[in-house]
């Protein structure tokens with residue numbers, strides 16, 4: 001069983017939804033970012049999504065765009081992101097790690113090398129926003145052959161006819177994008193999300209996590225009632241931006257502030273079904 | 275990376291939207307159903323006599339096509355070599371080739387029942403063309419433009435406003451054309467129901483590169499006929515400037531299988547391709563994936579996209595249409611670059627010799643013509659795509675020349 005499978009199975013036994021956090025690797029710098037990453041599991045994070053910064057994140061809203069810019073400015077590279085995973089794995093061999101980003105940095109790194117290095121570092125899965133099923137030969141097929149999960153986004157525009165194509169090569173879990181729009185932009189309609197998740201679950205055994213507009217503990221709790229996982233990105237990333245000094249470097253209270261925001265979201269998710 | 279030459283250079287893209295390894299559909303899942311729908315709608319429209327007839331009618335009566343093919347006698351004499359002809363797309367309504375493509379896409383949008391049109395623009399020419407056609411058809415128009423470009427292309431910003439468009443200055447990233455395109459894509463992901471994204475060049479995900487090329491090919495087909503009429507034969511050399519590559523592809527495509535025609539694309543060399551400040555993606559970049567397709571890009575070792583630089587806002591883009599990338603690797607088309615300074619010299623030369631104020635974009639093409647024409651025989655023919663007029667650029671040029679207006 002993969003780390004992702006194990007984690008979802010354990011949570012299912014407890015009748016809990018998984019709390020999935022998104023942070024940008026290297027935001028605002030390597031050391032701060034790694035320290036925060038290490039503190040996430042204890043704060044209640046079940047799966048860590050780690051963003052790979054890119055200059056042109058076409059599906060992201062302002063909060064995550066700025067996080068990527070801070071990371072790039074701080075010297076983050078794809079290699080350093082993989083180094084972060086390696087460092088994290090020295091102290092935690094159980095929390096699943098999913099890398100999320102855009103294709104170009106991977107393509108430039110070299111697909112074969114990237115897969116081998118990610119695997120060796122202890123990465124469990126990949127979400128690559130600009131690789132739809134139509135481009136599966138690029139990365140999805142070789143990554144899965146190497147034992148990495150390829151987690152696909154399903155969206156409100158993915159209709160019944162298209163859904164099987166989206167699910168075909170998906171593994172790990174399905175990531176349902178709860179809004180048409182960019183990360184952090186709108187608020188999802190829980191009713192519609194519930195229906196969409198149910199429709200996906202009719203076609204697959206995989207767990208379904210929901211993200212893209214979830215920003216408060218209340219919303220997280222509502223989503224946790226209808227989905228197997230709740231993904232929160234922009235809200236956490238915003239709490240990170242708030243914990244920076246005007247000049248840029250993190251405040252002394254950075255870690256405490258961010259972890260406290262994460263805990264509220266994680267607890268709401270865990271308590272939702274009680 | 276020269277592959278075996280195909281039987282024809284005019285058959286691409288394949289069903290996956292690829293020109294060799296370039297092109298493709300690298301978009302978020304939210305957009306995937308939309309570009310598939312667009313592809314179907316375009317393929318249907320293409321077959322229909324009525325679609326073509328409507329477009330041709332508007333090209334003639336609204337845009338002013340066919341654009342003339344003009345023999346430039348004083349330029350020819352001054353350069354002392356090949357005969358120089360200009361394909362005068364700068365005479366089109368709105369002052370550039372951009373409207374050829376916009377008309378096609380907006381007619382398609384209307385067929386698809388879309389009511390809101392979005393576009394990205396750099397120099398503002400594509401934005402103006404889009405705002406114009408939207409005004410004509412009573413469609414809502416939103417134009418994304420980098421905040422830097424809003425500043426340096428003020429006349430076009432005002433024109434778009436007069437035409438009823440909403441201009442959104444983009445401050446994300448580094449506030450130029452690339453960021454405007456990101457922002458337009460973000461808008462499209464958000465407003466999937468009623469919105470049509472009218473892309474201004476032969477880039478973006480399939481089917482855009484092929485569709486925009488088809489609409490712009492009117493330039494090349496006309497030129498082919500006009501040249502045969504004027505000289506009884508095809509030109510020896512074609513030259514066009516390249517931002518994303520739409521005016522160049524429009525001129526080149528009908529000639530790609532005419533092996534005797536030498537074809538040259540001119541990129542913006544900015545302050546020199548050996549500096550950090552240029553926009554020559556083919557000369558100074560390498561293949562990568564951005565804005566929905568694989569193509570040559572200006573980028574660093576980590577795959578982060580670099581900002582382009584050119585005196586011409588319309589050429590200031592770190593990528594290029596995927597079909598050009600393929601034509602480069604196949605060695606069917608030559609790609610060269612010209613610096614800001616060389617373009618400025620050609621700009622004044624054209625004003626003084628032919629009484630034509632060119633846009634800074636085709637001034638790049640003319641600068642290359644000025645380099646090669648003197649070395650050619652007097653009975654050889656050189657055809658340059660004069661794809662835009664320079665009214666929009668007079669402030670930039672005045673500043674570069676140190677003149678106050």
Ligand SMILES: Cc1ncc(COP(=O)(O)O)c(C=O)c1O
Nearest residue numbers: 399517518519520521588635662
């Ligand atoms: C007059 C003119 N020429 C050329 C371009 C560059 O675009 P393309 O390479 O797609 O023709 C522009 C873009 O704004 C333009 O306004």
